[in-house]
Amino acid sequence: MRPGKKLLSLLLTLALCAGLTVPALAGGIAPTLHDGSGAGWTYDADTNTLTLNGFNGAYISYADELSDQPLTVVLQGQNTITGSVASPTGEGALVSWGGLVLQGDGSLTVSGGLSAVELTVSGGTVSVTGDAANGNAVAAQNVTVSGGSLTAVPAAGDPSTG
Secondary structure (H helix, E strand, C coil), X not given: CCHHHXXXXXXXXXHHHHHXXXXXXXXCCCCCCCCEEECCEEEECCCCEEEEECCEECCEEEXXXXXXXXXXXXXXXXXXXXXXXXXXXXXXXXXXXXXXXXXXXXXEEEECCEEEEEEEEEEEEEEEECCCCCCXXXXXXEEEEEEEEEEEECCCCCCCCC
């Protein structure tokens, strides 16, 4: 392969990787997360805050390797995320590849597992049920509940995981 083709291949690979690290949400939310809103959600890029109010979707997946700021999700009203490890990330119905802060006075029911490097629940009522494919309800290196509540139930028939 000539040096020019190697460089082009490298640039295309980097462009693809950069595209995969852009914050993304689905299940009724735009494929690329940016300032905006949709059915049951609004996002403010300046504060990295996603507000859910009556959201009902298949999954939410967030990744931004260029930011040290966690994704803050403000819960208002009743919100539901129903997914599985078959979601594009393969990690669950609600995934943050960094920090995830859940707050507010609403509720969030997640069927299909939650995965984050660090999870903080500082408000709201959060209930997570694991996915039958991997059993996990919550997978995180650090979990802090300083307000609100977090209930995590492993997949049915898998009492060893949670």
